[in-house]
Amino acid sequence: MTLQEVVGAAKLTPQELDQLMERLEELRQEQWDQQIARDREAGRFDEIIGRAKQDMAAGLATPL
Secondary structure, eight states: OOHHHHHHHOOOOHHHHHHHHHHHHHHHHHHHHHHHHHHHHTTTTHHHHHHHHHHHHTTSOOOO
């Protein structure tokens, strides 16, 4: 189904539209979490984590 078909078929009340928007945001957040997990597993954060640890050890940063 295309976006245009969905929009054309969606005759929603304001409450239903709010519920749909909430669910779409949940789906977006789930996708973001999955991407972060894949990046972490692939080691894409290793370099920046290493630099942060070095900065902490050198006293250039403080814990949150």
